[in-house]
Amino acid sequence: MGEPVVQEQLPLRVSLRDEATLENYHGEHNRQGLARVRQILAAPEPAVTVLCGGSGAGKSHLLNALCLAAEAQGDSALCLSLSEAQHLPAEALLGLEQFRLVCLDDLQALPADPAWEEALFHLHNRVLDAGGQLWIGAPAPPATMHWQLPDLASRLKAAAVIQLRSPEDDDLLHLLQARAASRGLELAEEVGRYVLRRAPRDTGSLLELLAQLDDASLRNQRRLTIPFVKTVMAW
Missing domain, CATH: 3.40.50.300 (P-loop containing nucleotide triphosphate hydrolases)
Structure with a gap:
């Protein structure tokens, strides 16, 4: 008898493309x-x-x-x-x-x-x-x-x-949390600060990283936790 076929649960969220707007410019x-x-x-x-x-x-x-x-x-x-x-x-x-x-x-x-x-x-x-x-x-x-x-x-x-002044950590954290929320993700403060300690500081790189985490979260149906982020990013 063959192995039972397990149907993967469809994610409830959809991956959204980030767009730079005047409204989501943070700082x-x-x-x-x-x-x-x-x-x-x-x-x-x-x-x-x-x-x-x-x-x-x-x-x-x-x-x-x-x-x-x-x-x-x-x-x-x-x-x-x-x-x-x-x-x-x-x-x-x-x-x-x-x-x-x-x-x-x-x-x-x-x-x-x-x-x-x-x-x-x-x-x-x-x-x-x-x-x-x-x-x-x-x-x-x-x-x-x-x-x-x-x-x-x-x-x-x-x-x-x-x-224009370069952003402080709090500005980058708020940016990441706002963009995560727009994707249906919850990014806890401790997870966001963990990311900021290891990721490049420019906004473009951070948003690309967030998109990568979003995709991984969708595929694995996992919340963004420090252990999960560490695994996905191989940190």
Whole structure:
């Protein structure tokens, strides 16, 4: 007689994809910065804004959230990381002014090439001439960075700068707990702090880790406990 077939219980939760929104950007210490972001986004006039901050401050989160918010309002938007530009010609920036909102992340990764600086300079001007908004993510204000093209340097130095602080442990814990709750997961404080002691500190890595734990929890029908997290992550 064969082994009885055991039907696996279907999980009650579904795995959800995290989306960066203005509403789920966490960090009490960046509340004023977020308010300024919303204010500029809602303004009808053209604008150039630089989001500055260290790793984990949420620059990429906000840039992606801005695109989602603009699209929700019926505007066209594009988010591009300049770290992807290393193997592209400077002409890759041509035509981007067709978008109402253009978000460029990782300004520090702009290739050290006069052609790229000139391309960014002209994109800056075309976006403003078209009545759009240009948002840039950078680890430091453009005024502190070295530029070969004086015209680009002067344009970027004139941009509005919003300084974002890197999150404290409590901010990251609240972020993880809120995202876990949105997935139907309960993340106890001691489990969250255990994760923070061992995981990378940037928001993107933490949310990827949470997605991995969510999948494991669904497959195994297990709650998130320290022993379970330790096993899943091989810590």
